Amino acid sequence: MAYTFQPTLVANPKRSRILEYMSCNPKRIHSHQVNQYNSKSATDHFSSRIKSCLSIAGSWRFGKYGGRYVPETVISCLNKLEDEFNLAMADSNFQAELRTALRDYVGRETPLYLAQGLTDYYKNGNGEGPEIYLKREDLNYSGSYKINNVVAQALLAKRIGSKSVVTATGTGQHGVATAAICAKLSLECTVHMGTLDMEMQFSNILQMKLLGAQVKSVEGNFKDAISEAFRDWAGKMETSYYLCGTGVSPHPIPIMVREFQSVIGKETRRQSMEKWGGKPDVLIACVGSGSNAMGLFHEFLGDEEVRLIGVEAGGLGLDTGKHSATLARGEMGVYHGTMSYLLQDDEGQITAPYSIAISLQYPGVSPELSFLKDSGRAQFYSVTDKEALEAFEGLCRLEGIIPSLETSHALAFLGKICPTLSNGTKVVVNCSECGDKDLAKVFDIHHGLTK
Numbered sequence: 001m002a003y004t005f006q007p008t009l010v011a012n013p014k015r016s017r018i019l020e021y022m023s024c025n026p027k028r029i030h031s032h033q034v035n036q037y038n039s040k041s042a043t044d045h046f047s048s049r050i051k052s053c054l055s056i057a058g059s060w061r062f063g064k065y066g067g068r069y070v071p072e073t074v075i076s077c078l079n080k081l082e083d084e085f086n087l088a089m090a091d092s093n094f095q096a097e098l099r100t101a102l103r104d105y106v107g108r109e110t111p112l113y114l115a116q117g118l119t120d121y122y123k124n125g126n127g128e129g130p131e132i133y134l135k136r137e138d139l140n141y142s143g144s145y146k147i148n149n150v151v152a153q154a155l156l157a158k159r160i161g162s163k164s165v166v167t168a169t170g171t172g173q174h175g176v177a178t179a180a181i182c183a184k185l186s187l188e189c190t191v192h193m194g195t196l197d198m199e200m201q202f203s204n205i206l207q208m209k210l211l212g213a214q215v216k217s218v219e220g221n222f223k224d225a226i227s228e229a230f231r232d233w234a235g236k237m238e239t240s241y242y243l244c245g246t247g248v249s250p251h252p253i254p255i256m257v258r259e260f261q262s263v264i265g266k267e268t269r270r271q272s273m274e275k276w277g278g279k280p281d282v283l284i285a286c287v288g289s290g291s292n293a294m295g296l297f298h299e300f301l302g303d304e305e306v307r308l309i310g311v312e313a314g315g316l317g318l319d320t321g322k323h324s325a326t327l328a329r330g331e332m333g334v335y336h337g338t339m340s341y342l343l344q345d346d347e348g349q350i351t352a353p354y355s356i357a358i359s360l361q362y363p364g365v366s367p368e369l370s371f372l373k374d375s376g377r378a379q380f381y382s383v384t385d386k387e388a389l390e391a392f393e394g395l396c397r398l399e400g401i402i403p404s405l406e407t408s409h410a411l412a413f414l415g416k417i418c419p420t421l422s423n424g425t426k427v428v429v430n431c432s433e434c435g436d437k438d439l440a441k442v443f444d445i446h447h448g449l450t451k
């Protein structure tokens, strides 16, 4: 099948340079679903818009974001995927199978852990301050939240009758999780990985290979690996399944990934009720493409008193151009098949994202988070590499927990927000991943003893 996925296909509607391949079948979309965000002002109709976000499927868009910007040839596969996803979500057998896999294979539920060391550290001179909890996604099998979505999508792939899975990984965490579940379900697995990202990820590459995956190197980094995985899948769509690990892709993938990650927020709600008999006051997650943040936030979208805070990678500083703060500095555009905030230049071409945390180096972001930013329901901030490194060391020393550099961005924001919070405020930080993969890098930076 002749098909090329154009990674540089970036649309900037402001400059009317849009090259839209959107090919919706109007029969599949009800106009009220498409227009429900756009027809009303953000402030007047906030609640109904948030309710719309809560629906599992339906609209292709979150306000003006999302959609499908793909060649016509891919549309029927995405339609089929959407139908199968909706059937699976409504099937109690699939739900039971997924619950069992998450419990017995992944090791859920993950603890909601009172980080007493962090809590004490952020107390003011009067001994007052917020209570800080960590949602311990780092304790999942394979060391991160990635496996929640991976297990669910692999079960879906099996149910659809796919024989093989194609994916892309940044640091390798998503790749390891995918390789593991594919081994268990007897699915062939191909993982695309950027050459720049492969340099320091020897252990993850070895794990993927031991688990039977074929690891293919792609010139560049994470975004280039995604483009290549999509291209690879497009050549064998009938028998293969594209297992996306990010919140950025054509509809229905962002909704699927968010839905399969929303177990994080659902558990958090239950656990906070058990622990202190209420909801959290503040939720904090790092933002690369947005999937771990949406996984934590989604359950609480309708609870307007719960603050939702995403932390982007400020890299060397927002004014240096060396950052990955898409929501802070991006403009609306199309990338990897969806409309979202996007880091781009005046010509509408993407600009290279940068962060010390490899998996945060992504120029786009979840369309749903883009919508939540515009609506004001979630707030977004950034921290620099330096602040993330300090937070990395802080968690090691104060809690004996080694977080990833991605997770450290969320932790670093505690330094900014805690002094503003009243005594006893309940703050939950998504501890999205353990830091094993980052040890060499941190060691290198701090001690100059390697290389």
Ligand SMILES: Cc1ncc(COP(=O)(O)O)c(C=O)c1O
Residues within 6 Å of the ligand: 144, 145, 146, 170, 171, 173, 174, 245, 246, 247, 286, 287, 288, 289, 290, 291, 292, 293, 359, 360, 404, 406, 407, 432, 433
């Ligand atoms: C452990 C971890 N946390 C966070 C992220 C950021 O991605 P996202 O914003 O999609 O959760 C990644 C990306 O791969 C990751 O591996």
